[in-house]
Amino acid sequence: MLKKILIAAAIVVVGLVAVIATRPSTFAIERSTTIDAPSGVIYGYLEDFHRWPEWSPWDKLDPSQKRNYEGEKAGKGAIYSWSGNDQVGEGRMTITEASPKERVALVLEFLKPWKATNDVTFVLAESKEGTKLTWRMEGTNDFMGKAFSLVMDMDSMVGKDFENGLASLKTLGEAEAKKLVEEQAAREAAEKEAAEKAAAEAVQDAGSKEAAR
Template sequence: MLQKLLVGLAAAILILVGFIASRPAEFTIQRTATLPGPVDVAFAQVNDFHQWNAWSPWAALDPAMKTTYSGPEVGVGAGYAWTGNEQVGEGRMTIEESRAPEHVRIKLEFIKPWAATNLTDFHFKPVDGGTEVTWAMSGTNDFMGKAFGLLMDMDAMVGKDFEKGLASLKGVVEAEVKKRAEAEAARVAAAKAAEEKAAEEKAAEEKAAAAAPAVAQPTP
């Protein structure tokens, strides 16, 4: 009897292993949102890792998280590494492609709690009402990744983070657009004030010249 149970268990395990192995290895998780601002504003927030803490869905999970930057300030070669609690783990990101203001591709390397390497792509497109931003992550699952996918809906779990991040990015873009509008309004007001002051000074000079007594010409 025990032997039959063991054989049955072994057969069930083999079937499960075979089923897991047959699962698709390639995966893509993608979310899209429209942000109310020009393309270059949204692009700049993604192309510069120094801006990520303002909108990244994972930045607030560990206030004590340690971050380091490497390479150029923005664009291709810029790097960002983090070490934090069990919720954020440890990893690094490197911008591999930057085509302003349309596309940013990032190599995403997880170190802890498990090792994995994925690609993250941001696409930016002008549309009515602002900029359409598509955030996608793609990669290949190993056997353990496939098994984990049977227990957890990775698209729903990671997709929820993407949606949260895009919502935060929307707020950042709105604030930047407002800041630019205020700066432009201040510049226009300053230019107008300068023109009015110059006109007033010119009018005063002309008035003073008209009121000045004529200088008598010497007789020959």
Template structure:
């Protein structure tokens, strides 16, 4: 009887391993959103890791996580590392390519709870309303990853985080764009007021030659 049970378990395990092995060896998650913001503002929020805490969907999962910044301050060569609780794990990101207001390509490496590398890109395209940001992550599934995919849909799981992150990024980018527009309008108004004041005649001084009134001749 015991032999039959063990044989049955073995058959199930072999079948399960076969099902796992047939799962896709790669995955890709992509989401896009359009903001009423200028491309350079949205680009800066991604190209500088110091700004990620303003919009990242994972940053608030562990307020006590340890973060590090290395390499370049922004753009290619900039590095960001994190280590926190089980919700955020441990990993690092490195910007490998940066094209102003167009593209940021990142090497995303997870260390804990499992090791993996996922190339990640952000693209920025001008839109009628401002800018469209597309966030894409590609990855590979080893045997454990394939087994995990039997129970969890990566696109659904990560896609939700991407949507939340882009929504937060949009609010920050739109607020910064509005702030810049208001500052520019204030500067323009101040410059126009200064120019008008400079052009106005000063009391007690003769008007410019071209504006002096000629006295009528005495009859």
């Protein structure tokens, strides 16, 4: 009887391993949104890790996590590492490509609670509606990753975080763009007022000189 149970258990294990082995060896998660702001405004939040706490969904999970910045201050070569609670774990990001107003690419390394390395890209494309921002993450699934995918939908789980992050970027970007427009309008109004005042003073000065003759 025990022999039959062991054989049955072995068959189940072999079958499960076979099923896991058939799972995709790669994955890709992607979300997009359109932001009513110039691409340069959004780019500023992406290429500078110092600004990520303003919008990153993971920073909000542990506001007291330890942060460390290395390499370049922003853009290609900038490095950001973190260590926090069980929800955020420990990891590092390195910007490998930074094309102003167009694209930011980085390598994302998870160190704890598990190890994994993924490629992340942010692509910006301006249109009449604003700037379309696409956030994409790609990686490979090892055996444990494939097993995990049997019980957890990675796209739904991480995709929700992407959606929250994009929503924060939309709020911040549109508020900053509106502020820039208002500041530009105020500068133009001040310049116009100064020009009109200067013109009026010139006319008055010319009149005074004419009257003095």
